[in-house]
Amino acid sequence: MKARLAALGLCAVLVVASLAFAQQGKSVAGSRSAERTPRNDASVYSELAKAPEKARLRPNPLSQDLTAIAAGRLLFERHCAECHGDSAEGKKGPSLRAEEVQNATPGALFWILTNGVVRRGMPVWSRLPEPQRWQLVAYIQSLAVKNISRTFESRVKCISVTQKEKAARFRALHDGPGVFVIPNPWDVASTRILAGLGFEALATSSAASACVLGLRDGGLTRGSGACARAHDCERDGLASIS
C-alpha cells in the first residue's frame, strides 16, 4: 500500500513539475506586454553580443559547400523548428529572420548553438557535431539571402532594370573590396542554388552547359538551355554574362 502511494506520489510530482514549467512559461509571457513575447523581445538577441571576440570572428568553413544549406534545413526541421517555427519566424523561441540574427557573424551563431542560452530555455547543441552546427548556421544565414532576393525581385517588378544599369552594377562588382568571385552554373538547378547562396553575379560555361546535354563545346543552341539560365538570372535580379 505504501509503495503504491509512493508511486502515485512520484507520478503526481512529475505531472505537477510539467504543469509548473508550462504555466511558468505562460505567466511570464502573459505578464509581459504584447511586444515582449519571445518572438520579438529584442533582449533575447542580446545573447549574441556575449559571444567572445575569437568565437565571433570564426568563418563558416562550409560557406562554399553547396549542400550545407539543404542539410542545415533538414537539421533545422529536426531540432529547431519546434521552438523557432517551421520557417524560423519564431514560436516559443525568437525569430531567426530578425535583423539581429541575420546581421550576426557566422561565428556568433555557431557560439550560440554550441552554448545554448540555458537560462532562457535554449539547450546546448554541442551534441550535434561541429559540421552539423555549421550547416545549421549556413541555413539560418540563407534566410536573409532569400529575404533580400525577394525584396529585390519585387523591386525589379516595379522598376525596370535596364541592360545599361546591369552592366554598371556588374562593372562595380569588379571594384569592390576583396576578390570578386563569380561562379559558373551549368543548368537551371545549379543556377538557382548559386543564386540562393547569395552570389551577386553568375557566369556561364559554354563547355559545361553543352557537356551536360551530351554536346561538344559550342554545340549548345540558345533554345536548349542558355535561355532558361538567362531567365533565372533575370528573375533573381542578378547580373549575368555569357
Add this chain to the structure above:
Amino acid sequence: MARCAVLASLLCCSTIFLAPAVVSGQESPYFVAYDHYLEEPGSLEVEYFSTFGTQRAGDNFHAFWTELEYGVTASWTTEFYLEGQSTFGQSTVFTGLRWENRVRPLKYEHFINPILYLEYEKKSGADKILKEVEGHDVESDFLVPNALARKEHDQEMELKLILSSTVKGWNFTENTLAAKNLSNNPWEFGYALGASRPLALKASGNRCNFCRENFFVGVEMYGGLGDRHHFGLKETSHYLAPALSWSLRSGWSFRFSQGFGLNDNSHRLVTRWGVSREISGFGEMVSRAFRRRQ
C-alpha cells in the same frame, strides 16, 4: 503494485502512439553512463529498455524498465522509472521505481561539463536491471530466488558526478557514483566511463533513416568500487559494452548494447536493447489540457 505498473505502462504506450508532436533527437548509445546533454525543455521522452543477462549456477534473466524523461528546464531533467524482471524458470516480478534528477550547474559549454545527479530508488531485492553497478554487487547476488528476493525492500539515494566532454564529434564521459541505502548500510561507490561518436559528422541533404549521421557507436565500461569500509576493486564486478543507437526521422530511436563481464564476479554476457520516442511540447500539451476555458 503490479497492476499499478501495468496501468502505468499502458499509459506510456498510449502517450507514445497518440502524441501528435514528435521530434527526433540524437540519442547517445549509452545505457549506463550519462553524458551532459539534458532533455529539451518541455519535451517528454518515453523509453523502454530490456536487459538479458546470463547467470552461472542459476537461471538467466530478462529485466526491463520503462523510463519517462522530462525536460523541466534547459538545465534540469527529471526521470521516472518503473522496473521489473523475469527470471527464467521462476517468475516475473515488479521490482520497484526510481526518480532521478540531473542538473546542469554551469551556464556555458566548457571543455569538461559537470552534471549533478540525484536519484531516489525504492526497489526490492529482486531488482536485476543493472542500471548501475555499485559497491560489491556481484553475479552471485542474483542467485537468490525471486520468491525470497522480492520480500527484501530497499530505499536508496544515489549521487553521481557526471563529467562529460565533446571533442571533434567524440563524446567522452566519466560518471562517479556514490549510493547510500537509507537503512544502516555504508556508502557504496561505482563508476561508468563512455565514449561515443556519430558515424558521420556532416549531415546529408537528404531525408533518410539510413544516413550515417543517424547512427551513434560507442563503448561503455562500468563497475563497482567497493564501499566506505572496503574501497577498491576487490570483490567487485565490471563490464565492457560496445553500444549502438539509431535515430529515425519519425522520432523513434533504437539502442543496442552487448556487454561482457570482465571478471569472475560479473555476468558473462549482458545484452541490452531499447526503444524510445521523444514527444516535443509535452509540457504545453498538459498545460492546454488543464487550461481554463475563456
